[in-house]
Amino acid sequence: EIVLTQSPATLSLSPGERATLSCRASQSVSIYLAWYQQKPGQAPRLLIYDASNGATGIPARFSGSGSGTDFTLTISSLEPEDFAVYYCQQRSTWPRTFGQGTKVEIK
Amino acid sequence: EVQLLESGGALVQPGGSLRLSCAASGFIFSNYAMSWVRQAPGKGLEWVSAISGIGTTTYYAESVKGLFTISRDNSKNTLYLQMNSLRAEDTAVYYCAKDLKTTTVYYFDYWGQGTLVTVSS
Numbered sequence: 646e647i648v649l650t651q652s653p654a655t656l657s658l659s660p661g662e663r664a665t666l667s668c669r670a671s672q673s674v675s676i677y678l679a680w681y682q683q684k685p686g687q688a689p690r691l692l693i694y695d696a697s698n699g700a701t702g703i704p705a706r707f708s709g710s711g712s713g714t715d716f717t718l719t720i721s722s723l724e725p726e727d728f729a730v731y732y733c734q735q736r737s738t739w740p741r742t743f744g745q746g747t748k749v750e751i752k
Numbered sequence: 753e754v755q756l757l758e759s760g761g762a763l764v765q766p767g768g769s770l771r772l773s774c775a776a777s778g779f780i781f782s783n784y785a786m787s788w789v790r791q792a793p794g795k796g797l798e799w800v801s802a803i804s805g806i807g808t809t810t811y812y813a814e815s816v817k818g819l820f821t822i823s824r825d826n827s828k829n830t831l832y833l834q835m836n837s838l839r840a841e842d843t844a845v846y847y848c849a850k851d852l853k854t855t856t857v858y859y860f861d862y863w864g865q866g867t868l869v870t871v872s873s
Contacts, residue, residue: 688863
């Protein structure tokens with residue numbers, strides 16, 4: 646099973662700041678990694694797939710990069726609605742796995 | 753508009769069984785693989801099971817293999833999860849989720865609102 650390790654666990658930032666979230670895989674997943682956003686009481690929302698492709702309707706301030714074992718989700722300038730928990734997920738092998746999440750909180 | 757509506761969550765005793773349903777609308781259901789993903793209270797996401805669009809191929813997390821069975825009825829646009837021998841650690845909100853592409857990539861672009869399963873005596 647591929648283990649995805651996200652860091653940091655919590656990121657405390659102010660609106661307008663840049664957020665950089667990391668996801669590291671225990672073995673290569675090529676580019677087969679997605680990012681999701683989840684707000685309290687809501688289902689997750691797909692942001693990025695195949696490491697760098699934006700899902701439909703996702704604002705341009707969200708971008709993804711990386712390949713192999715190291716991936717990054719960047720939010721260029723945080724909006725108030727971006728404070729949430731973010732998960733990465735790999736589809737390279739079975740079972741599909743998620744990272745443990747990074748909480749982006751208001752500083 | 754794509755909609756996924758789960759039902760069937762309940763309080764059940766350890767060792768009991770439950771069947772979850774997910775009614776889908778707004779897309780050609782049989783063209784898309786579907787999955788179940790769960791989230792224990794206050795915890796992260798855990799992929800549980802997946803099924804291909806025509807229902808011939810299924811996948812399970814090790815934690816539920818042999819205990820849970822995923823199925824679908826494409827004539828009813830409905831996804832199911834039969835859960836047997838339930839344990840306390842199966843307590844979670846269970847989401848059904850639609851595959852992003854018809855080519856089956858197992859990324860999830862639409863999710864239901866979730867149904868709560870509580871396993872407790």
